[in-house]
Amino acid sequence: MTVPPDDPAIRAQGLVRSFGPVQAVRGVSLEVRRGEIFGLVGPDGAGKTTIMRMLAGVLRPDAGEIDLGGIDVVAEPERARAELSYMPQRFGLYEDLTVGENIFFYGELFRVPHAQRRARSGQLLEAAGLAPFRRRLAGQLSGGMKQKLGLVCALIHTPRVLLLDEPTTGVDPVSRREFWAILYDLRDSGVTILLSTAYMDEAERCSRLALLHAGLVRTCDTPSGLKRAMAGALVAVVAGDPRAVHAALAGAPGVLGRLLMGDRVHVRVDDSDRRVPELRALLAGRGIADAAFTAIEPGIEDVFVALLGPEEAA
Amino acid sequence: MSPRRLFAMAFKEMLQIWRDPHSLAIALLMPMMQMVLLGYGISLDIRGVPLCIYDQERSQTSRALVQRFVASDWFTGVRVLDSDRAVREVMDNGDCAGVVTIPVDFSRVFTTTGSGPVQAVFDATDSNTTNIAIGYAQGVVALTTADFEMRWAQAHGLLPRTVGAVDFQPRVWFNEGLESSYFIIPGVVAVILALVGAQLTSLTISREWERGTMEQLISTPVTALEVMLGKIVPYFLIGLFDAIFCLLAAIFWFHVPFRGSIVLLALTTALFTVVVLGIGYLLSVRIRSQLGASQIALILTLLPTTMLSGYTFPIDQMPAPIRAVSLLVYARYYVTILRAVFLKGSSALDLLGPILALALYALAIVWIAARAFRKSLD
Incomplete structure (x- = not known):
């Protein structure tokens, strides 16, 4: 490759794609750097899957360009195939084939030399904890194991870029942690990973994030950069009846946003030193005396809500 | 590739x-x-067509014809009827695919002229089967007629009619048994x-x-x-x-x-x-x-x-x-x-x-x- 090493692994410019009257992606530009884990974050319907499919070269954009390390993916999707690996959101492997047969099949499709396939599949299966299940039908694996098998098949040809569309949706927390451990190892070995997720806690683990909404990238930065850029300060209000707190704070002066989070309400205020006593008084006036206020660090979800408003981000 | x-x-x-x-x-x-x-x-071979015969004459000659129908394996369950009403009935009920009626004066006409008319009524709701059945019935009648002619000729001291008739002997190839x-x-x-x-x-x-x-x-x-x-x-x-x-x-x-x-x-x-x-x-x-x-x-x-x-x-x-x-x-x-x-x-x-x-x-x-x-x- 004659591409300079600091060139981005993926550069997408002005991607547009409609399905009938629905504009799923309305002009998205992205740059994914080599060796980073880049997250596409957004609610369902934000256009994550459509972007992933276009980047993987399985869906043609109506407009826009995609450059994958010097390969024009839109014009020559077949050339890009050997460089990248794509794991669709829906489990894409053959459930009536065993773990080993699926790996063999994908290894053959990418023409991986036999010795290399054997070595690499052994290594990957070991890392994924799937080694004992080689002879099991893929359809009989748990959700987490299926996703890990998908990853093994996607990695069998040693791609430089990995595209994962919501890889951990429906996967239990333990399997998710294991899955992420594999992703970190991959990143360390120089693989560029682009993944989409609707889980905010997962977004925190990415090197950089693009917050996606209604087919547009709203903002793109590192998780900490996004949090720093959020206006105002965040206060968690814990009370016996969080719903009442949520309702009482509607339209209160200085309140920029509020988000119901289980037993608490995250309230974004312009100035916490000034507003906390005011809000405490306001709640007491509404008969909520047990409210406890704590200043907290914002999570990605808070950033998202601050950016879009609670209804939009839901 | x-x-x-x-x-x-x-x-x-x-x-x-x-x-x-x-x-x-x-x-x-x-x-x-x-x-x-x-x-x-x-x-497309049709076998065992149910047939009825109304023998109005009940003579030796007519029975010989009936017997021919009974013996042929194209027709089965050959029933002999005894009235016009019965003919109507079996046709209406669909009991028979056809009825062959031998008239009262069948043998008399036959012995005097050397040919006797026989009426056949067929249920043509299934026209294809009926056509084939009619063909079979004609075949039975033709065979019987040949027999009768031979006997008639002998009884009148004549040789059977051979001269002047075209002797048509078909042979089918590739599927000899049709x-x-x-x-x-x-x-x-x-x-x-x-x-x-x-x-x-x-x-x-x-x-x-x-x-x-x-x-x-x-x-x-x-x-x-x-x-x-x-x-x-x-x-x-x-x-x-x-x-x-x-x-x-x-x-x-x-x-x-x-x-x-x-x-x-x-x-x-x-x-x-x-x-x-x-x-x-x-x-x-x-x-x-x-x-x-x-x-x-x-x-x-x-x-x-x-x-x-x-x-x-x-x-x-x-x-x-x-x-x-x-x-x-x-x-x-x-x-x-x-x-x-x-x-x-x-x-x-x-x-x-x-x-x-x-x-x-x-x-x-x-x-x-x-x-x-x-x-x-x-």
């Missing part, structure tokens, strides 16, 4: 077929069932292969879409041609197995004489299998649901192959526009080839027309099919 990827596709497909015993059983048992159903169910099964069974084989073949491949591509495996598959470097060939090759083997089974059943079970070249039969059968599998594959590419694709495959193959392939309904008897349409029905060429190879032992040269038509069809289908599948979700 990479042999490795092609082999991987075919191998994967075979594993999937093997792991799905239900559909494998259908692929192998359906032709057997259809062979039995169509092989036995369809026969067994309609010889004609139909090879056609049945073609119809079954056309139906089963399209069904087999109609599921292949739509299955990948339905199970969600297509998206990952098209993200790999596998080419459309490799996908097509990898999917067709395993079914080609199953199709050939079905074909061999049906052809063996035709020869050894239905006793259709085989007089031609096995090589010619094998080559044309392979060609035909390619066509039917290609059609199923094309439908599978176009229609993304398994149920939809197999239904369309059934509709598209069942009617044209049964109606327009000439396997029961002769194509030369069809109106010109329908005949023109039948040129598109690939099964007709295979029906023609099978019949000729089986019964006439025709050579490839004799069958150049249909073989070329089939080959052209195969080329066109494969060409279209290879371009039909696009590696894209659009």
